[in-house]
Amino acid sequence: MNLSEAQSEMKQLLSRVSPSELPKLLDWIRTSDELDDLQVDNRKVMLRSIADHLRVRLPLDAMLPSETAALHKMQQRCRPTVHVDSFLYDDEQVDSLCEEGTMSRTYCLTCGSFKTAPLDFISHSFSVSELQFLFQNVLPDLSGKILVDVGSRLGAVLYGGYVYSSACQLIGLELSEEFVQLQNDILHKYRLSDRVQVLHADVCTQDVLLHSADVLVMNNVFEYFMEPSEQVRAWRFIMQNFKKRGSLLVTVPSLQESLSALQVTPQPGWVEELPVDYDVYLGRDTDPDALRQIHLYRVI
Ligand SMILES: C[S@@+](CC[C@H](N)C(=O)[O-])C[C@H]1O[C@@H](n2cnc3c(N)ncnc32)[C@H](O)[C@@H]1O
Structure with missing residues (x-):
């Protein structure tokens, strides 16, 4: 089914939904993870498997010790910046690493306090x-x-x-x-x-x-x-x-x-x-x- 066929089927379906339920359905379409799962196919599974394989062979920041110039340039940025490789780590993985304390999205403005600011993330790979x-x-x-x-x-x-x-x-x-x-x-x-x-x-x-x-x-x-x-x-x-x-x-x-x-x-x-x-x-x-x-x- 192509896009315009899908759009017209979708309109027909939505026109049959009870008006009081329609806003809930539209919200579900916008926000539900269940629909995101439809976008996962074998190609994505293979790319994720490659990423899993690479992740265990690299340090958390996926930079080589020999990349001193790149590390130095990152330190010179005006806001504190860390490298998180987007091919290896998607948002969900970053969240769970932050939860377990292995990674952080923020840095401390006054050491030891809760006064924190967001870190800048850069990636040297496409997600x-x-x-x-x-x-x-x-x-x-x-x-x-x-x-x-x-x-x-x-x-x-x-x-x-x-x-x-x-x-x-x-x-x-x-x-x-x-x-x-x-x-x-x-x-x-x-x-x-x-x-x-x-x-x-x-x-x-x-x-x-x-x-x-x-x-x-x-x-x-x-x-x-x-x-x-x-x-x-x-x-x-x-x-x-x-x-x-x-x-x-x-x-x-x-x-x-x-x-x-x-x-x-x-x-x-x-x-x-x-x-x-x-x-x-x-x-x-x-x-x-x-x-x-x-x-x-x-x-x-
Ligand atoms: C930002 S990464 C690009 C990653 C990858 N193309 C992607 O999109 O996922 C840049 C890479 O280019 C390499 N590089 C930099 N200058 C280069 C050059 N002159 N010739 C070949 N590779 C170079 C670096 O070693 C680094 O690994």
């Missing part, structure tokens, strides 16, 4: 609902297409692309050898290697791959992991080499925001922004503001 949104609502049908995830980290985009898209090749580029190893273990364990591959490489060495890519995903790749001068160099390299007409670029945050922070002007006539429909409900733990950070561009 499962962001992945679903990316592949089902942002990108078109990817049959026969090559997708490259710049900075694939835990591999969330690659696994999401495997279950939610028909892309023929999903290629991750990652600077950290440890994360490459972790992703390769997952590809092996879940038998994903027929369509997924991870390269231990700096994107700035991958001109040939960028020439052939149909989709490039860049989820806040550089901000925490490279010095500003290196970020400028990497963006210039991408603008020079990701040029196949009609290919698609996904960025978080927008290109404008990423580039203006570095005082780089996008090459004139490189890409145009395409509209994205953000009005979609993907479950209670989906953060609408996070979805709005996802931007789509087409190479002109």
Whole structure:
């Protein structure tokens, strides 16, 4: 049943409900967890299973001891910030970790008092609902297409692309050898290697791959992991080499925001922004503001 058929059946059903019960039913539709469960399918189950597997292999903050520069940048933010990886921990899991005292959503303003303020959370991975949104609502049908995830980290985009898209090749580029190893273990364990591959490489060495890519995903790749001068160099390299007409670029945050922070002007006539429909409900733990950070561009 497609959307308009479902809408008309729904209207017919609602028109038969007794008027005094209708407000209760509408409230149940808006708030009940029972309906969220309808959105859980095998694809989500598989992504959650991968996340379970990765969670036990990583520390709670899912950062490597070698990521000193990224940790330092987080400490320099004006508000206290912690890294909670959204692919590994959904809101419910964060809540239960907070309840058992392993994690906190707040910090103490005056040590020892109850005067607390909310901590800022950042994630270096897309959550499962962001992945679903990316592949089902942002990108078109990817049959026969090559997708490259710049900075694939835990591999969330690659696994999401495997279950939610028909892309023929999903290629991750990652600077950290440890994360490459972790992703390769997952590809092996879940038998994903027929369509997924991870390269231990700096994107700035991958001109040939960028020439052939149909989709490039860049989820806040550089901000925490490279010095500003290196970020400028990497963006210039991408603008020079990701040029196949009609290919698609996904960025978080927008290109404008990423580039203006570095005082780089996008090459004139490189890409145009395409509209994205953000009005979609993907479950209670989906953060609408996070979805709005996802931007789509087409190479002109
Ligand atoms: C924010 S994470 C992106 C995670 C992943 N793409 C996702 O959306 O779930 C950025 C990752 O990019 C990697 N990275 C940073 N600069 C890179 C570069 N020049 N080439 C390849 N990987 C890079 C970092 O090591 C880090 O793991």
